[in-house]
Amino acid sequence: MASTSDASSPLDNISDAGLQKVRRWGLWINLATFLIGYATGIIAGALLYIRGDFDLNQAQQGLATSILLIGAMVAAMLTGRLADRFGRKAVLGVAGALFAVGFAVSALATGFALLILGRLVMGFGVGIASALVPTYLGEISPAKIRGRMLTLNQLLQTVGMLVAYVVNLVFSASGNWQAMFWVGVVPAALLAVIAVRLPESPAWLIGKGRIDAAKEMLSSVAGAEGADMVIERYHHEDEERRREQAGRPEQKKGWRALLAPRVRPALVVALGLAFLQQAIGINTVLYYAPTIMEQTGLSASNSIIYSVIIGVVNLAMTILSLRLIDRIGRRPLLLVSLIGMGLSVAGLGVAFIAGLGSVILLACMLVFVSSFAVGMGPVLWVILGEVFASQEQAEGAGAGSAVSWLSNFAISTAFLPLAGLIGTGPVFLVFAVMCALALAFVYRRVPETKGREFDQIDSDLQARAQGKKPDA
Template sequence: MQGFSRSPGVDGPLSDAAREGRRKIWRWAGLIAVGGFLFGYDTGVVSGALLFFKQDFHLDRFQQGSVVSVLLLGAIAGALGVSRVSDRWGRRMTLGLEGVVFLVGTVVLVTAQGYAMMLVGRFVLGLAVGAASATVPVYLSEISPASIRGRVLTVNQLLLTAGILVAYGVNLAFSSSGNWRAMFAAGGIPALVLAIGSLRLPESPAWQLAHGQGDRARAMIASVAGESRADEVVERFESTRRSLQQEDDSQRGRSVLLSARVRPALAVGLTLAALQQFGGINTIIYYAPTIIQETGLSASNSIFYSVAIGAINLIMTIVAIRLVDRLGRRPLLLFSLAVMMVMLALLGLTFVAGLGSVLPVVFMVLYIAAFAAGLGPVFWVLIGEIFPANAHAAGSSASTAVNWTSNFVVSLFFLPVVGLIGQGETFWVFAVVCLLGLMFVLRYVPETRNRDFAEIDAELQARAGRRPVSRTSQ
């Protein structure tokens, strides 16, 4: 049933909505994206907590890195496994379950008495983080009209960055006492909101139509698009589903990802997923206080500056929301990668040449701003737009899993690599990755703004040197 989660265009059953309907969609999107907030909070809070629990448990560099990165192993498993749960039980129930898992992981961390329990708690949180990162974009895409699709999809990234900023603020609040358990415990509040709040969400009409719940889907669509248009929307979606059933039924879900038709989209999705992490973003998010502390600042001052970094991340994500449906995806990606590359090169230089404590913070802030204005949100938008209907859920899951796998590799080995080749030299490696990413985007990534899937697919195939698939086959 994965293949019916979307229509042949890049939007869900709702091609448009009335003004009041759009307000409802934005309210639902805000609640859905609490999963993104928890994604950000639980990946960001460890940066400050690490400064204190590493002393309580006498952790060496590898153990510190493993507590940070084991969350990512859980996230890989969560991202890969959630699509079947979501397709069987629905998006709404899946989000509620994810909230419960967030709560369980938080309790384990708050009560941890040693290194092993820290690993268990972070892994459980990772399951929820990975599952939410795969579920939220799919759910948002399925309730979004095309006219606001880009902005709605970036709500997830906005709440993610808000979660990081709040995590940094909580770290700062408890930094004087060193109470790392309270830092983790604060994450239980949004987890409870997600678990309970999911009960107030509607089910995705795409999922309902695909599972024989036409009356319920029609009622939800009527509440958004208006009673007069509900039958038309449902009929169009059902017609799409019938046409998809005429395709090769074996070419659905994960198996279709390796087909010639889907390979260009898969290459873009997986490469951008890896690029987002190997460009160095989460070395800054996870280790910002640790990096700043290396310049000679105290732990409290390091956490204070990391709050500024989190604030810039949030502000620039808001800017991206305003621009993604105006300027397009490619311009934001190209600008983002170019600035990230330059800032990483300069950041590396400050550490190699010992240029003080202020310049590294400035370059980190500008790097974060460039990421948040482009590569950060645009990746999540694109994986909701480039895959055909019968590969949407599987393509999103695969891209998310690669994103988390890359995140795991970078996070686990960042501190050991810094110890081996130096902090500045490590940032230069990330700068080279951004340069390669810039070249990849120029060559292979299509513009998707204001385009239906046929147009997006035609450009994808052309950039890959293949003949585009005909419209009727979509």
């Protein structure tokens, strides 16, 4: 619904009860992003004990962390096509099953190879969830709460990561890393079960010609009249699209459709933000926080406590973003976020080089994570749910997600070896330079999407792509 130019407008007048129902659906859908956070965060503490049990070198430690990202990238590339064929809720259920299997295999691992297999399967679940959730939420959300609904993606991911850090801390005394993975099986199995009871996306149902099912879903939140209005506008938009395509070469489908000239500006924004979100180095801090803090002389358990502090701040600032994103907009949050990240990661690099101690390092890391959580973290997933037209939405979100995980993999895998080669401090200074480049990209290419329908967003995208000043 959010992807069409006017289709979401009738839903902006739905009752408070209808809005509450949509919000509940959003929370259950975002159980998948909770699992993303847990799956990516749990390795931070578990690795401190796994590396001793399996006698892992630095390269193996990096692979144990980053193989999940390869699985995520592969799955994200396939998710758009699968979601368009089988529906949003069915693919979400598959993600829950993959998470459960991945956690179980990791917990049962008796050696490095089995651990890698479990993390890879876990990564498939991560990739599906990251590509599917923005599309799913965007299609069931009225425009006036769309930003907050899409920000739930990052919020629940942050909650998942914080829970993972707390679980790490609980089992740190015994060093029971197997239990750290077993805990993740519970919410994963719950997601697989809950997905069966969630509503299907009305956009997908209408696209498949299942009008009665779409009307039933829409009527449950907007009433019969509102449902008819939404369906009528979908049909009207489809007819307009058919008239535009008349006499033109056959429209490309799937990934090839993203390369069409009219779609390219949205694709550049989606892929550019996805790459830059990782290139600024956030996940080197979130994944390796205990390892980084150990370099200052702290014990493993004390290092995990520092990571819990980082997780709490990450969650608090993501909640703040949730309150701000539909008030002040996406662009201001992105710009402020990148300025704060650039300054703090530069400070982090200087602190490492000068040997300023764990307290200064923690302060810089907290400002860095706070700045990310209020802007660059959640806004990417909001933008992925807003800059593509309905027919390219699933594939576009999948492409952005795939680039994000590929970039995440490359940077996370290279971080420890590169830090060993040139030093941790200089690596963080490189991230500061990337923050400056990201700031320039956002200023020039990323449109404001707050409270705007797709035709307005697309007009802004096209103007920026041509170097023109966008309409206010």
